[in-house]
Amino acid sequence: MSETRARRMWKALEPYHAISYFAPETRQATDALGLRGGWMSYFACRAAPLGQVGPEVVTAVFYNFHPSMVARALPDAWGLASPDQVLKARMEAVDHAVRRMLPDAGTVLRRTAELARQAAEVAPVAGRPIGAANAALPWPGEPHLDLWHATTILRESRGDGHVSALVTAGITPCQANITMSAAGGPSKAVYRAARRWSDDEWAEAEEDLRSRGLLAADGTLTEQGRALRQQVEDTTDALAEQGWSRLGDAATEELDRLIRPFTGAIMASGLIPPDNPMALRWEKNELPS
Template sequence: MTHPPEKVRRLFELIEPIATVSFSADVDRAFREVGMRGFWDGYFAGRAAPLGLAPAAVVHAAFYNFADGEVARHLPWVWTRISPEDAIALRERASATALRDRLGAVAEDAGLRRVADLATRAALSAPTEGRVLYAGLRAIAVPEEPVARLWHATTLLREHRGDGHIAALVAHGIGGLEGHALLAASVGLTLENFGRTHHLPESELAAVAAGLRRRGLLDGAGAMTDAGRATKQRIEDLTDTLATAPYLALSAEELDELIAGLEPVFAAAHEQVPLDA
């Protein structure tokens, strides 16, 4: 049994604002209260914590899309202020609280537990081989409370998909910053005005763009070529294919039930948590 790719893609869209509540101002504030110096300290402490005290180089490899040296500005320093175990607990607690606040009455809906249970069954079912961040999260105990359980499940599904997306990028010879460049170009931006890369040195951004021009993926103005669009589409299609595995634990009827159950959660969470957070 498999599931239609458009449904797998829709699930990606639905879970994204639920999982990325972890990158919201509320969770950032919770990390700052224990000594983090800014957003990125909390980001790396929370997201890398399932990997334990892994060196910055290992986290850089697992996260894939950060420039050289960016991870090392935060790791291992954050572990002088909080342990990985405490960071995991803090992130879960603060994320569940933030999500509950955003959901309002939806958080009290009797059907939320069923949605959380379906998402959790899917999230715990996929193979971990080659999925470093997903495997790290799988080692963490699953919360019982429905909102926290749903956040945990969507975070697992997001990292599973992210690990697969990295595999797709590697298979197509696209580096982390090059992936940002293609995404930026697809929405009419350049690396210089794209949110995740605008702060990097101009020389580094110019080198990335030049490499993509040599390969025919960007044109002289930095816009995506037909070859660039085709490459990006192949990467997205492969990412969707690789993201299907968790949902194979659900029947077609259960998958539709999960999608329907996530729609009101998405609507409430999406109001305040952007997809690209």
């Protein structure tokens, strides 16, 4: 996919947010609350800003997970820990993880956090439930945590817009995974493991795409399929661009420049695997030497 400003900023910021998914501190914190397993930890942590919602709501707004996968985690998680307890645990986990991974961030991080907060405060939230829920939370008050909170608001606002683009394009939750993989994104194996659609459901979704002229017999996207997938990505970027336009060119470019040493270090650490469901990839020449 072509790299627009909105996509470039997502790529620059996403690794800092993703600390909460991959750092062992998160699982340790949610284990201490009594949550069971990594997926219960994930769904509870990410859904906690929405309050004590059930699996139907989370399945709808997260979009591409199998409903049964969400139902195995929620609402059981709320019987073990309240959303407020989970929110506190995830922030404490991020605190410990960032201090461990970026111990010498210094004053540059403070300025980076200031700019990221400015971006988050003008990011669109109308029609974006997860983005709005995170934006409604209080700011932590420490630069490294404010930066994480800002990157979370920004990526969830963008993600909500992405769901809208998929729905508009008529791409179902399972097909979102299929078309992204076929477009050169994460491998089919990663999506099958991380989203848990059955063989029959995956095959049915592929057959529907073939019947619509979007997927070829060999599993690659047709020209029409590539165009539709590009339309989804273009719409996602256009919806996210609203916030960057409000922030302005100078502040956006400064944030991009300041955040990359931090997020580059996170990517270089190996914390986030190269083949990941977020489709987050950094080339070797983008990583710190």
